[in-house]
Amino acid sequence: MNRAPLAHIVDDDEAIRDALAWLFQTCGVPSRAWMSGDDFLADYDPAMRGCVVLDVRMDGMSGPECLVQLLARGCTMPVIFLTGHADVPVAVSALKKGAFDFIEKPFNDNELVNVVIDALALDARRQANAAARAGTSARLAxxxxxxxxxxxxxxxxxxxxxxxxxxxxxxxxxxxxxxxxxxxxxxxxxxxxxxxxxxxx
Amino acid sequence: MNRAPLAHIVDDDEAIRDALAWLFQTCGVPSRAWMSGDDFLADYDPAMRGCVVLDVRMDGMSGPECLVQLLARGCTMPVIFLTGHADVPVAVSALKKGAFDFIEKPFNDNELVNVVIDALALDARRQANAAARAGTSARLAxxxxxxxxxxxxxxxxxxxxxxxxxxxxxxxxxxxxxxxxxxxxxxxxxxxxxxxxxxxx
DNA sequence: TTTAGGGTTGCGGTTTTCCACAATTGGCGC
DNA sequence: GCGCCAATTGTGGAAAACCGCAACCCTAAA
Structure with missing residues (x-):
């Protein structure tokens, strides 16, 4: 079932994936993890709901590249970036493309969870609006x-x-x-x- | 006359102010400069049009503090930050508050001018919309x-x-x-x- | 060929809208 | 009190919208 809201974790570091998954679970946020942007894009489905927690620097496709691909496929889920390296241009570029947030490691667990919860709430609102608009479009069609x-x-x-x-x-x-x-x-x-x-x- | 669109330069470094003013002038962009956020806020008028080019780190009020004050006063001009120090959290915070762009020094002159031109165009569009809405509100009243x-x-x-x-x-x-x-x-x-x-x- | 659906039209009648002309009431400021 | 303005109402008629019923034409699918 793709339709349940999830935190979609994308990170090439297994330790981080596990830590994030555990953190989210303890806070009641369902999540699923992928080990690369390519893997996530391969599984990506426009029906997916929730948010994306994306590492900036990864083997293979970078986080920002993944964001571009997601946007190209019409993804409307909020994307939260995690980065271990101070890189202002990358952060600025990501946010201007529509990223929801851009967080430097090491981050405060509580802060990240709050950001994820806000992102999930935003997605839920957008989803409701989109449903209404889709209804109108269907009638129009x-x-x-x-x-x-x-x-x-x-x-x-x-x-x-x-x-x-x-x-x-x-x-x-x-x-x-x-x-x-x-x-x-x-x-x-x-x-x-x-x-x-x-x-x- | 406050109503002509201007690039509003705010920087405590006179050399930078002069350089920016000269750069803008050679590109046909009218500008005016202030030496601190306080000075700019003292002169600030909601009727001002154009954009704001704001240094992040200044004596007295910082750029981000100035942004907050401007937003509190209902300023709708796009704000472009200039910074000499890589600081991702500051950049992220500024952009999430609605800053138009966040540019690291040293910057490419041409790039900055393009950003300013885009910002001026955005302000002009907003201004047109605001005028229409104001007209409707007036009629409604x-x-x-x-x-x-x-x-x-x-x-x-x-x-x-x-x-x-x-x-x-x-x-x-x-x-x-x-x-x-x-x-x-x-x-x-x-x-x-x-x-x-x-x-x- | 038959069937189904979309586009089209006319008829006759009810309901609403829109307007010009005319008039009354009540509050407010000079 | 007087004038002004917003709110109110009536009369009467022209224009437009709205509807049910019935029908015709044409195209595409069964």
């Missing part, structure tokens, strides 16, 4: 091409008669499309329609 | 209490008769309020109203 033509003009605030004129069809036809759009989008009025498409998708 | 009651219900997609029932007034009165709301908010339909209040304010 269920509209026919013609219905989208009409909806576009409804959202522009145009009257049915104007829409009919622009699309060169009868007003009655616009009314039918309009009703079907409302039904498919699960709204009762043009106002609600405007809100779901501009506020939630 | 011009509504009477009763008009706000009605608008709230219009945005909930309710029919005039339902609104009249809820507010215990005649449908005709709701119509009048409705028309006045549209007029004051500068829109022609309920759909546009929903878009300006949920998308732009």
């Amino acid at each position: 269920s509209l026919s091409a013609r219905e989208r033509d009409v909806m576009e003009r409804i959202l522009a605030g145009k009257l049915n008669k104007v829409i009919a004129d622009e699309l060169d069809i009868a007003v009655r036809t616009v009314e039918v499309h309009r009703a079907r759009i409302f039904e498919k989008m699960g709204v009762k009025s043009a106002v609600e329609l405007a809100q779901v498409v501009s506020g939630g998708g | 011009s509504l009477s209490a009763r008009e706000r009651d009605v608008m709230e219900r219009i945005l909930a997609g309710k029919l005039n008769k339902v609104i009249a029932d809820e507010l215990d007034i005649a449908v005709r009165t709701v119509e009048v309020h409705r028309a006045r709301i549209f007029e004051k908010m500068g829109v022609k339909s309920a759909v546009e109203l929903a878009q300006v209040v949920s998308g732009g304010g």
